[in-house]
Amino acid sequence: MNRATAREALIDGRSVMTAIGKRAVDGPVAVRPLGLEGDEQADLSVHGGLSKAVYAYPQLHYAFWQTVRAQAGVSPWDDVLPPGAMGENLTVDGLLEDGLWIGDRLRLPQCVLAVSEPRFPCFKFNAAMGFSQAAKLMVQAGYCGSYLAVIEPGTVSAGDPIELLPGPREVNLRELFRARMKG
Numbered sequence: 001m002n003r004a005t006a007r008e009a010l011i012d013g014r015s016v017m018t019a020i021g022k023r024a025v026d027g028p029v030a031v032r033p034l035g036l037e038g039d040e041q042a043d044l045s046v047h048g049g050l051s052k053a054v055y056a057y058p059q060l061h062y063a064f065w066q067t068v069r070a071q072a073g074v075s076p077w078d079d080v081l082p083p084g085a086m087g088e089n090l091t092v093d094g095l096l097e098d099g100l101w102i103g104d105r106l107r108l109p110q111c112v113l114a115v116s117e118p119r120f121p122c123f124k125f126n127a128a129m130g131f132s133q134a135a136k137l138m139v140q141a142g143y144c145g146s147y148l149a150v151i152e153p154g155t156v157s158a159g160d161p162i163e164l165l166p167g168p169r170e171v172n173l174r175e176l177f178r179a180r181m182k183g
Helices: 059-071 123-129 134-141 173-182
Strands: 007-011 014-018 029-032 054-058 090-092 105-108 111-118 146-152 154-156 163-165
Touching: 007 123, 014 123, 054 059, 059 090, 059 123, 059 134, 111 154, 111 173, 123 134
Parallel strands: 054 090
Antiparallel strands: 007 014, 029 154, 054 146, 105 111, 105 163, 111 146
16 A cells, blocks of 8 residues: 655646655555544545545556656666556456446455446656656546545555455446546
8 A cells, every 4th residue: 555745846848746656555554434543635626525535556457557667767677667657546356447347346354345436647647657648548448547535434454355346347447547538
C-alpha cells in the first residue's frame, strides 16, 4: 500500500501541487471514508472524496509503462517503477479493468472497498511518467485502474489478500472509461 503528501512541483512551466508520487508504507494503515490515513490528494476537484477514497492499479500494467518510458528515452530499459508510481494507494495483483464492474466489492481482511469509477489521467500523469504522451497512452491502452469507495473502514497492509465480490455487473470499468474518454 502506498501514500503521499501533497508537494509543490514545476510541471509544464507552472508551479502546481501534486501527490501522484506515492511511496510504499510498512505495517497497517487506517482506511477511512475519505482514504488512507496520511495520504493526500492535491486537487480535490478531481481526486479524493467518498467515491475516490482509494485508488488501485494493477501491477501487471507496470511492464507496459517501463517499456514505453524506455522507448521514450526517459529511463533505462531496466529501470523498475516502484509501487505507487501511477499514483495508486493499492498496487494489486490481478483485478484488471476489464474484469471489474462498478459496484464490485473488494474484501480485504480488515476493510471492504467498492469499485466506484475509473481514473482519468491528467497532465500530472505525463509529468510523473516523464513524457507528454503518457495520458494519451493510458487512454489508448485502457490501463486506468480503479477508484474505490470505502464501505467498511478498517486497516490495510501490504500483501493483504483481496477477495472480489461481484456486484450487479451492469457497467464494466474499462467500458465506462473508454465511453467517457470518447465523449
